[in-house]
Amino acid sequence: MSAPNPKMLELDRLWKTYDTPKGPATIVKDFNLKLKEGEFATLIGHSGCGKSTVLMMVAGLSDLSKGNMILAGREASGPGPDRGIVFQSPCLLPWMSAFENVMLGVNQVYFTASKQERRQMAEYYLSIVGLGDAMHKFPGELSQGMRQRVGIARAFALQPKMLLLDEPFGMLDSLTRYELQEVLLELWRRNRITTLMVTHDVDEAIFLSDRVVMMTDGPEAEVGDILNIPFERPRNRKEIMEDPRYYELREHLITFLNDRSHIRPSREPSFKPSADMAAELATHALPFPTAAA
């Protein structure tokens, strides 16, 4: 394998503007982010701040109003199998079994491979997500958590350049969510696809990602702060929860969401931090996305 690409994804001054009867409404403004190959990044922010808008722009499902997006050295536009998406609800075709749902994409992108190889591909990923016995069941016969497992297997089986996860565990209860986080990490351990995930669960962000990107409140949302998660991989939930750093990181994220998400770093002149706040910002060395690459 060649050395990892330091700029797998480059988002350069991304804007999203919608026309409304009252004039244009800017949802996302000057959004900058760079991801290294094999990095797991999480976008976190209040609901409605534009997290999913950014993700959908990266997915190619929503046009960029302004700005550039470069994926693996190429300007990307429109959706494609090089970006695998997992939505909040897994969007499976109800008349096809779990296996057939996965094969649908596999047949497309591996059309030069033999039939046996394609079948093995789908079987491999479905077994790893824990559906070895249930892969020929239909979505209607599967629980919500199992359906989401199929969605995750489907995304990984295509070996995309990037994986985009839009609150993939948002609809699940907390215990099932913990299980699926482990499943996701297990797959990701085997194939470190560059991942961008949207979530509003602080614990989930810390457990899964290398970097947590915090977004300011919308409209005109931008990157407010970035937090590096120092835990070693493979990660063990028990060890992480006992690590004192875990609660520091959690605290940092919660403080951002509660107290700082309305502060816009790009408009610093209009915002004068108090002495305490300035000291705090200095200790975190507010990593601007341009400096973080």
Added chain:
Amino acid sequence: MPLIEIKGASKGYGIKGARSEVLKDINLSLEEGEFVVIVGYSGSGKSTLINMISGLVKPDSGEATIEGKKITEPGPDRGLVFQNYSLLPWLNVTENIALAVDEVFKDWTKEQRKEHVKKYIDMVKLTPAAHKLPKELSGGMRQRVSVARTLAMMPKVLLLDEPLSALDALTRATIQDEISEIWRENLTTVLWITNDPDEALLLADRVIPLLPTSPATLGEPILVDLERPRDRKTLNHDPRFKKLRSELINTLLDAKGKSKSKTSVKLTLPDILPEDLTTVNSLEFLNRRGPKRRSDNKREEVEVAV
């Protein structure tokens, strides 16, 4: 004597041959005024457990008692709150609550009953919406009506079966605080069922994990000795809360891990790479047979001068 007691109860469903045991050897006792939360995975038998106490389900063996008397059918001494509110859609908030009050307190005067209904609507802060129909209320407000209706019957024990699972996180937090408040003022006995470990630790005196073994059993109870009222913001800093939280989550996750039967299967990951579908019509495919392979990337071509 404990208020509610379950002794050696077990329950299974289905006929012989296709029978699945849900609960086994359940022992539980609730003291008067206690707030107990049972946490478990969905589908592990939590509702069956609470229904044994409500009288909607009869245990196959063992028994459930209230104040020493065997529970055989539902009754107004045990108030139930379901996840789906169960309000009558053609009755407004007052009427929905009055329905229960009129049934339970038949010997009261009309005035007394009216006062009583009012008091409980006020307790859940719904006085401004007292004349609205369920469809005009949000999910959180509907669940409040349901809680008020149940409390108005003045049951000996309040049984809540995942009452907040259908609500969004913010409404959930508000109602958690409200119910906790009402409980501290009235000191009813509460048995609350949930799948959220944080919710459990925030509310309970005692948290009992329902372990997803097959059939499910109750685990060791965890005593939550945190002062009330509990503030979720300060709890996050409390080392005792952190310890309890990781203890509870680990118990549940470990039990789940053990309950899985492990079979090893040999799988082959085929060495193929996805094709770039934007260049399907290019000449590249004419010169190549079969798929791109990961091993191709490693192969080096070296020119050697002879």
